[in-house]
Amino acid sequence: MSPIPAVQKAWLPGALTPRVAINVALIAILALVPVYTALAGETFALTLFTRVIILAIAALSLNLIMGFGGMVSFGHAAYLGIGGYAVGILAKEGIASGFVQWPVAIAAAALYALVVGALSLRTRGVYFIMITLAFAQMIYYVAIGLDRYGGDDGLTIYHRSQFGAVLNLSNRTAFYYLCLGLLLISIYLVWRIVNSRFGMVIQGARSNERRMRAIGFPTFRYRLVCFVIAGAMCGLAGALLANHTDFISPAMMHWTRSGDLIVMVVLGGMQAMFGPLIGALTFLVLEEGLSRVTDYSNLILGPFLLLVAIAMHGGIDGLLAGARRG
Amino acid sequence: MAYLPGRAVAEALLEIEGLTKRFGGVIAADEISLAVPAGELHAIIGPNGAGKSTLIGQLSGEVVSDSGRIRFDGREITNLPVYRRSRLGLARSFQVTTLFPDFTALDNIALSVQAHAGHSFRFWKNARDEPELREPAQTALARVGLIERTSTLVADLSHGERRQLEIAMALAARPRMLLLDEPMAGMGLEESARLLEMLRVLKGSITVILIEHDIDAVFALADRISVLVYGRIIASGDPAAIRADPGVREAYLGEGAVDG
Numbered sequence: 001m002s003p004i005p006a007v008q009k010a011w012l013p014g015a016l017t018p019r020v021a022i023n024v025a026l027i028a029i030l031a032l033v034p035v036y037t038a039l040a041g042e043t044f045a046l047t048l049f050t051r052v053i054i055l056a057i058a059a060l061s062l063n064l065i066m067g068f069g070g071m072v073s074f075g076h077a078a079y080l081g082i083g084g085y086a087v088g089i090l091a092k093e094g095i096a097s098g099f100v101q102w103p104v105a106i107a108a109a110a111l112y113a114l115v116v117g118a119l120s121l122r123t124r125g126v127y128f129i130m131i132t133l134a135f136a137q138m139i140y141y142v143a144i145g146l147d148r149y150g151g152d153d154g155l156t157i158y159h160r161s162q163f164g165a166v167l168n169l170s171n172r173t174a175f176y177y178l179c180l181g182l183l184l185i186s187i188y189l190v191w192r193i194v195n196s197r198f199g200m201v202i203q204g205a206r207s208n209e210r211r212m213r214a215i216g217f218p219t220f221r222y223r224l225v226c227f228v229i230a231g232a233m234c235g236l237a238g239a240l241l242a243n244h245t246d247f248i249s250p251a252m253m254h255w256t257r258s259g260d261l262i263v264m265v266v267l268g269g270m271q272a273m274f275g276p277l278i279g280a281l282t283f284l285v286l287e288e289g290l291s292r293v294t295d296y297s298n299l300i301l302g303p304f305l306l307l308v309a310i311a312m313h314g315g316i317d318g319l320l321a322g323a324r325r326g
Numbered sequence: 327m328a329y330l331p332g333r334a335v336a337e338a339l340l341e342i343e344g345l346t347k348r349f350g351g352v353i354a355a356d357e358i359s360l361a362v363p364a365g366e367l368h369a370i371i372g373p374n375g376a377g378k379s380t381l382i383g384q385l386s387g388e389v390v391s392d393s394g395r396i397r398f399d400g401r402e403i404t405n406l407p408v409y410r411r412s413r414l415g416l417a418r419s420f421q422v423t424t425l426f427p428d429f430t431a432l433d434n435i436a437l438s439v440q441a442h443a444g445h446s447f448r449f450w451k452n453a454r455d456e457p458e459l460r461e462p463a464q465t466a467l468a469r470v471g472l473i474e475r476t477s478t479l480v481a482d483l484s485h486g487e488r489r490q491l492e493i494a495m496a497l498a499a500r501p502r503m504l505l506l507d508e509p510m511a512g513m514g515l516e517e518s519a520r521l522l523e524m525l526r527v528l529k530g531s532i533t534v535i536l537i538e539h540d541i542d543a544v545f546a547l548a549d550r551i552s553v554l555v556y557g558r559i560i561a562s563g564d565p566a567a568i569r570a571d572p573g574v575r576e577a578y579l580g581e582g583a584v585d586g
Binding site: 193195201 | 420424428436438440447449451456459
């Protein structure tokens with residue numbers, strides 16, 4: 001008996017659908033950004049796209065729990081902050097090695113996710129959203145209280161994470177490709193996870209948790225592990241972000257940042273592998289472009305997002321794939 | 327007055343003793359005692375609001391009982407969580423169909439197979455490519471006559487097909503006991519007939535507790551019937567005995583309802 005062709009969201013090459021074509025084109029364009037900036041002799045695009053890629057990793061991790069797992073975390077920026085602060089604090093204390101900083105960033109974010117998840121995953125809906133938000137606000141104020149590390153003003157990181165002779169993060173192009181590589185690996189990991197047995201449990205629990213328990217799944221522990229995986233991934237994004245901006249501050253985990261991440265996921269298309277990247281790209285480029293043209297960029301961005309949320313089920317990815325659902 | 331089972335306790339696969347549940351001032355289950363031996367198809371009937379679904383909920387673990395005990399296969403399960411009971415072999419179908427709408431018919435059943443195939447902390451291999459999950463699921467799908475709907479999303483199945491799928495999911499878990507909560511509700515004549523036939527085939531190989539409004543189906547299928555009224559079992563016995571029971575006729579069936 002041959003395996004049944006899945007109705008899963010195809011994104012790997014196989015059939016050259018518009019969606020696959022666009023995803024491939026997107027990767028190609030991202031890969032060529034440093035070439036463009038080198039030729040044009042400017043660094044602005046490289047800076048912007050580095051940021052796009054890093055936040056795409058954060059949005060990807062949110063898509064894992066929110067899009068696939070139905071866990072709407074409204075405190076996801078906290079993981080960015082924890083990852084960033086792990087790098088910043090260690091740098092300030094003289095531990096510059098990335099081989100230490102990054103694992104610490106990932107582990108700290110994972111640990112935080114474990115605590116938040118253990119408490120919040122016992123609740124549903126609005127309560128879940130509020131608890132994740134409350135925890136993130138707590139971390140935000142803790143960061144403000146860290147006087148030694150800049151408090152409200154934040155902390156400048158004078159040396160990017162050191163990886164010895166292997167890699168020099170101060171080279172913007174090398175750093176860019178590292179981020180891009182990590183994004184693609186992360187997308188691949190999420191794709192494997194989502195289609196594995198574990199992913200089936202996570203998606204089943206989004207769809208109908210009560211039923212999952214009735215057929216014999218202890219759903220809580222699976223959701224919790226998923227929550228921790230997402231937290232760890234976002235912690236890595238935080239470590240990248242701190243290196244990118246050479247700076248950390250409580251602002252990177254302000255609740256509006258969590259909102260931005262949700263917007264990116266919804267905009268790009270929930271449950272789509274490349275949705276978070278498309279969402280981050282659209283969001284940040286629009287934000288950047290509009291802010292140059294007008295002081296009231298949010299006045300345009302807001303209604304646009306509203307339109308996407310109302311009119312386009314499945315976000316931009318949904319458009320590419322054609323009507324996914326009735 | 328609690329009904330006491332007449333059969334030897336040792337034979338019973340499921341044993342309920344003094345099971346009680348109150349919702350505020352309403353008694354949904356009032357000292358229910360019942361023993362269901364292995365292989366029996368035991369129907370529970372009663373008017374709306376008699377507490378039938380509550381009893382199913384108590385057995386599956388979704389409703390926590392105020393008092394009383396449940397033993398399954400000689401093991402006390404009164405305080406076990408839902409998923410543990412499921413793993414012991416107690417499967418249920420839901421009255422309101424609660425499948426996973428954005429999965430295909432086969433995906434739904436494969437999930438049920440997966441639930442009983444060890445832990446699911448497996449992050450790498452594509453679950454849709456695992457014959458270990460797909461093949462038993464396909465068998466279960468064929469068993470309920472849905473094989474041509476294998477790749478159809480549940481959202482696109484008819485009501486009757488979903489009900490069949492619901493039972494296929496329960497069966498795919500290879501349960502020792504099946505709790506069926508109004509499996510024929512909302513089904514057309516033809517679909518009902520097919521389901522009835524399926525239950526007839528199943529009968530004997532698996533222990534079933536059946537809640538069903540279709541009285542004709544119940545009397546045709548059941549080995550024994552218990553009548554639940556206001557959370558109490560007022561009678562329990564084989565179909566003939568229930569048919570003849572004056573208390574039952576008065577309380578539930580209505581004069582003449584089961585004649586002929």
